[in-house]
Amino acid sequence: MENIYLAIPLSALFGSILAGLFGRQLGRMLSHTVTILGVALACVLSLVVFNHIVLDGNTYNGAVYTWAVIEGIQFEIGFLIDNLTAMMMVVVTFVSLMVHIYTIAYMHDDPGYQRFFSYISLFTFSMLMLVMSNNFLQLFFGWEAVGLVSYLLIGFWFKKDTAIFANMKAFLVNRVGDFGFLLGIAAIYVHFGTLDYVEVFKQVPNLLDVTVTVIPGEEWSLMTLIAILLFIGAMGKSAQVPLHVWLPDSMEGPTPISALIHAATMVTAGIFMVSRMSPIFEVSDTALSVVMIIGAITAFFMGLIGIIQNDIKRVVAYSTLSQLGYMTVALGASAYSAGLFHLMTHAFFKALLFLAAGSVIIAMHHEQDIRKMGGLKKYMPITYWTSLIGSLALIGFPGFAGFFSKDSIVESVHASNLAGAEFAYWMVLLGVFVTAFYSFRMFFLVFHGKERMDEHTRSHLKESPLTVTIPLIALAIPSVIAGYFIDPIVVGDFFKGVVFVDPAHTAIAELKEGYHGVFSFMLHGIMAPPFWLAMSGLGLAWYIYLKNDALAHFAYNKFRWMHTILDKKYGMDSFNQVVFAGGAIALGKLLWRVGDRFLIDGLIVNGSAKAVGFFSGILRRIQTGYMYHYAFSMILGVLVILTWFIFGSKG
Amino acid sequence: MDMSLFIDWPLLSLVIWLPIIGGIVVLIVGDRHGARPAALLIAVATFLVSLPLYTLFDPLTAAMQFTENHEWIPTFNIMYYLGVDGISMPLILLNTFTTVLVVLAGWEVIKERVAQYMAAFLIMSGLVNGVFAAQDAMLFYVFFEAMLIPMFLVIGIWGGPNRVYATIKFFLYTFIGSVFMLVSLIYMYNVGADAGNASFWIQDLYKLKLGLTEQIFIFLSFLLAFGVKIPMWPVHTWLPDAHVEAPTGGSVILAAIMLKIGGYGFLRFSLPITPDASLALDWLIIVMSLVAIVYIGFIAIVQTDMKKLVAYSSIAHMGFVTLGIFLIYPIFTATNSIVGAELAMQGAMVQMISHGFISGAMFLSIGVLYDRMHSREISAYGGVANTMPIFAVFFVLFAMANTGLPGTSGFVGEFMVILASFKASFWIAFLAATTLIIGAAYTLWLVKRVIFGEIGNEKVAALKDLNKREFVIMFTLAVMVIGLGLWPQPLTDVMSVTLQHLIEQASHSKL
Secondary structure, eight states, X not given: OHHHHHHHHHHHXXXXXXXXXXXXXXHHHHHHHHHHHHHHHHHXXXXXXXXXXXXXXXXXXXXXXXXXXXXXXXEEEEEEESHHHHHHHHHHHHHHHHHHHHHHHHTTTOTTHHHHHHHHHHHHHHHHHHHHBSBHHHHHHHHHHHHHHHHHHHTSSTTOHHHHHHHHHHHHHHHHHHHHHHHHHHHHHHHHSOOBHHXXXXXXXXXXXXXXXXXXXXXXXXXXXXXXXXXXXXXXXXXXXTTTTHHHHXXXXXXXXXXXIIIISGGGHHHHHHHHTHHHHTTOHHHHHHHHHHHHHIIIIIHHHHHHOOBHHHHHHHHHHHHHHHHHHHHHTTOHHHHHHHHHHHHHHHHHHHHHHHHHHHHTTSOOBGGGOOOGGGTOHHHHHHHHHHHHHHHXXXXXXXXXXXXXXXXXXXXXXXXXXXXXXXXXXXXXXXXXXXXHHHHHHHHSSOOOSOHHHHHHOOOOOHHHHHHHHHHHHHHHHGGGGHIXXXXXXTTTTTSOOOTTOOHHHHHHHTOOOHHHHHHHHHHSHHXXXXXXXXXXXXXXXXXXXXXXXXXXXXXXXXXXXXXXGGGHHHXXXXXXXIHHHHHHHHIIIIIIIIIIIIIIIHHHHHHTHHHHXXXXXXXXXXXXXXXXXXXXHHHHHHHHHHHHHHO | OOOGGGTTSOHHXXXXXXXXXXXXXXXXXXXXXXXXXXXXXXXXXXXHHHHHHHHTOOTTOOSOEEEEEEEXXXXXXXXXXXXXXXXXXHHHHHHHHHHHHHHHHTTTTOOSSHHHHHHHHHHHHHHHHHHHHBOBHHHHHHHHHHTHHHHHHHHHHHOOTTHHHHHHHHHHHHHHHHHHHHHHHHHHHHHHHHTTOOOOBHHHHHHOOOOHHHHHHHHHHHHHHHHHHTTOTTSOTHHXXXXXXXXXXXXXXXXXXXXXXXXXXXXXXXXXXXXXXXXXXXXXXXXXXXXXXXXXXXXXXXXXXXXXXXXXXXXXHHHHHHHHHHTHHHHHHHHSSOTTHHHHHHHHHHHHHHHHHHHHHHHHHHHHHHHHHOOOBGGGOOOHHHHOHHHHHHHHHHHHHHTTOTTSHHHHHHHHHHHHHHHHOHHHHHHHHTHHHHHHHHHHHHHHHHTSSSOOSXXXXXXOOOOHHHHHHHHHHHHHHHHHHHOOHHHHHHHHHHHHHHHHHHTSOOO
């Protein structure tokens, strides 16, 4: 089995290297063939691993090679394969494979075709290294490597000014998260003396009472500090407020990577990581409360912005932010299984929604404004139906995948007894309404109603080719059926021995108690508030955007201030731009001009130079430019020093 | 290949004198066409001769290896004493390796005084090897000073318009720094003489009984000499000026090799000779290192000249070297144990080697652009990726290495130092880790403005991508940067025992 584990990331890497270094020689056809074969192999092998690990009940934990050994601490590259890893591997490789196939058509006319395939395969490799890791070093490697590929792909169209601004912003904001993450890893190294997951988790119970003093006079629990530092990393990667600002801008990249990286996989790395670290998070209620509150804020307030977006990709992007918030809330409520379950279902339906949006964008000749669309249903039936499935899954319509995962989250937050749980509950509940509203606002504006595009575009409207529609269909299937795995995954023992839940955190236990099979869960769901909130969101969107838009105008006129706030994204981008970007430049200039140039060079150096004016005067005179003059004076200098030493020391 | 055949060769003398004598021959013959292949041959031969130093190195001992010992100036018991341990051996290899690349890099670019140019680099390479191999403090000092001569010449002759100012500044800084060191060395010789062992042997200096006041003065004189070299804030301002005026090869050697002599000096002299002063003044070094990381980082952000930007980035990266070297003391103060000190020191050493590759690559990349456009101003560029796609790949890779991306060598040292610094204090780790953000900010902003975007102007539109020679240089460096990032163990293992021994010396009070 070891060889298979190793073969999975390497086959993706191999394809990436071939397409990247020899893309020109291989040509387009061969480049996409090798990368797709690589990822397909990874996907098939992941299924084999899933079978071996999950169904046969095995776990694997072993090193691949030793990176370095210092002071007896092993820094290793190695794999920990358990149910969580196996699930992530299947999700990552499957979505990646779909995106690879989809790309053939989507990037068909792009001059960077081979480069694109190389990048997405490299991403798959990095993401696999991240989820398969058995230690913090490799976790950090994968963590930053996916960040690198994200950077390269957001800026894929490197001539576009907005794209190369967005990719720099994404990298820097993620680095703020990684800053906290690295400090968390450092704290683990210092107090646990190892970076190996299993070793670390083993020692957690011994270190519960350890406190550290960060600010003099304040004693903090070590575990709380570590958990919060690690969570800062998750906030960057999984785009939680206030480190979410990079994700909407990341839509500057080509749509396939928005689906793969910025919806289905990379952005869920934070959720994965916190779940992996559950033994650490579980021992700190403070940290869990922080996680829950940050998640709740993200879930609701980012959803609100989604309502006023007109760019088809940005609507989906804000929806992603909001859904990531849901997953984070679940983590805070100790409902890791629910969060991970939502991670999985979301990966399918959100990748589907993005790829469907891409399909619409192709048909619309790269027009992304939903106000210029409408009535696409009859031109693009497959895109239409798959989008409908994706949207219903997203809003949590009973029977669709998102229903099961989102309802589990809402229920467990309701059951949580931590500080902030009540606030979080209201946020996620209202968020359900908001989700349904923006999702179907977009859906109706794109596929129904008046055809608002220009005549030229209309005459060319047609369904996308098979390489696009097949992935859509392939993703639509799990967007429906994945939900029925709620039984084993959320309330069952799927994560037993992987995710640790403190018995005092009863959210999932209560969910289990009230669970009596899939159909009673659905029946119960139909009678619960989230369903009615979703339905009213959907209904309101239908009324406003298909029947009578007077209400929208009325609301717009009455609550223009609110629209402005949402349009400005709560002012966070401007704040960052002025305070952090502007502040750094101003500070840099100040330090350079006053510190380096005026104080050090101006006063001290040139001042001393004047003080030794005689010496430098002589030097200046012999600046003749002839090589032997320089050499002569240098040798003379050394001789003088030596002579002085020889005679000086005698005395 | 069985390398044991070389075991009896005077390998260290060879790596010192082969390039020096070779350089002198090139200089005397002075043939502008023959100079290039001759220089390359000598550089490659020196590199090959240095390889057995690694393959035959015994990583299990901290004792000096490949030693050679001859009388030199018997009156003062000054010896021609050579030897390497786990600290100096990797630095010699870095030097012989870099010299090959520098000779290649100057191949077509240098059109005037070719023989002198090549000779200067060869001689410099031999002298630097001497610095790292010398086991006699006076021999060390001679190499230490002599090495500056070819560097002054390189900047003074092939440098930019403002080279005179830069050379004088460079000269004054380094001269003032090293004079105090010389005084200290002589002082210690006399202390030894009074105790009946008049010796400049560095190992003898370690054994000297020195009081705290004496140690502090000696420590400060070393700090001046090596702090200027590496350079540390606030004695760093010569470096950006020297870089800007130096030709590409000069910048590469300056950044990749010369700065390392400062770090090497701290390890070889300061810690083992003045451990008590190091403990007493550790706060000073830590503060200066953190200022380098944060303050210099912010200055790098606002630079408009590419070379200056990379020069400031070098200073910030060297902050990790001095931090890593001296962390042993705050770690001891905080935890009453020296566990973590080796990680910190390994980090400092790896950072030095890695920075040799990365800064070398960055300056070579800027050289590639400068050769074509004759401008170092960031604003003169834009959209280079459109016309130089292969170059762009390398540039982005090296930039990422410069930001410490895991998987590249730039990550390894910083990672180790940050981890170890958390042992000493949360806030030291906190400030050191800001490099993740600041370093990324100045590097990626540079990449954005130079590499990405629409083609900036007609000159950029006319750019030609890397030629074969440039490609080979870039590719070699890329392999080193990624190789060391993915697997640092071959480096850390050869240094481990030496560093442990050094930590023991450095934590052993002389009072």
